[in-house]
Amino acid sequence: MNRLLTFLLAAVVALCPSGISASERDVRPFVVVIDPGHGGKDYGAIGKVTNEKTINLDVALRIRKMLSEYNGIEVVLTRSTDTFLSLQQRADIANAAQGNLFVSVHVNSVDRRSKNRLTVKGASVYTLGLHRSNANFEVAKRENSVMELEPDFSTTYQGFDPNSTESYIIFELSQNKHLTQSINFAQMAQGELVKTAGRADRGVLQAGFWVLLASAMPAALVELDFICNPTSEQFLHSVKGKEKMARALTDAIVKYAEAHPGTMPVSKNMVVDEASEPFDMEESEPEDAAAPEQKSAATKGAVTYRVQIMACDRRLSDNSPEFKGLKNVDSYRQGGFYKYTVGGDFPTEDAAERYACKSVRGKFPKAFIIKWRDGQRID
Ligand SMILES: [Zn+2]
Secondary structure (H helix, E strand, C coil): CCHHHHHHHHHHHHHCHHHCCHHHHHCECEEEEEEECCECCECCCECCCCEHHHHHHHHHHHHHHHHCCEECEEEEECCCCCCCCCHHHHHHHHHHCCCCEEEEEEEECCCCCCCCCCCCCCEEEEEECCCCCHHHHHHHHHHHHHHHHCCCHHHHCCCCCCCCHHHHHHHHHCCCCCHHHHHHHHHHHHHHHHHCCCCCEEEEEEECCHHHHCCCCCEEEEEEEECCCHHHHHHHHCHHHHHHHHHHHHHHHHHHHHCCCCECCCEECCCCCCCCCCCCHHHCCCCCCCCCCCCCCCCCCCEEEEEEEEEECCCCCCCCHHHCCCCCEEEEEECCEEEEEEEEEECCHHHHHHHHHHHHCCCCCCCEEEEEECCEEEC
């Protein structure tokens, strides 16, 4: 092989994630798995104007969007559309993602015969354990009973019967090594649901939820409020209500992630947050200059600048841990490699350089600036 080509290939491969030192690899983003309960043929609890699966998904998608404003946190959703997933599939997704935290989002309800059906209200956050009251048992039974919608559920769940009291003995016997951390998060989430979303406080509780048992990480199941109470349902159905509940859970997740050792530090992502300025105003370009988030705003023929962080022979997903929490990742192909840039297009080399210094080189010391025109790199 041509010596120059060999050299170039070696240089490119050196930038590849496999070349990252072990210590850098150990520090990865905090991975939160959000599990919008129910979906598809399983509606969950039904209200007068809406249903549980729709609220759960809507709130989960809002949380994902809110968390995208933070570096150092990666979000995995068990479902992002209206599809049916078994409880085991949800746990499998969480375990495959090696999550640091599992948050299952649900909406509560009580039986049609309950006298307090129209007045019962409030949020509660559950961790795994054996129920201490009948009411908690009823919630676990209802949430676990979705396994009956699976054709072969008694094999999958090893004979577990969601409606039999005896089955729940496994929750007493199972060791729960994540309990302290789970309760820690549950308290944060419950606190925020009361403070930020204004929900009545039903407290942090324990019950036997299969999905929590099967997820090998700190885990909590959130019951946002009661859909059978018309006032609560109105809140659960409103955009304002969903936004507040998502904000509450987002703040709790951030707080928990910030206190979590062994993962990357969490910081507010100035690139995505429209309210904050990307640079010091004094140093910044004129107002009409492309801010980092306006990544495809470049007009035809115009030259822009990008910050390249790595090249690799594999295609990586946008939220791959290899990007170390940096957002706004673009890629292009050149010479058989995928090359990755962050932060979008910058109007001048200086602006790109400032961004690289301030936000990128701490994580990718070898990041460099490339020239870009009409969708491709120019040199
Ligand atoms: Zn549910």
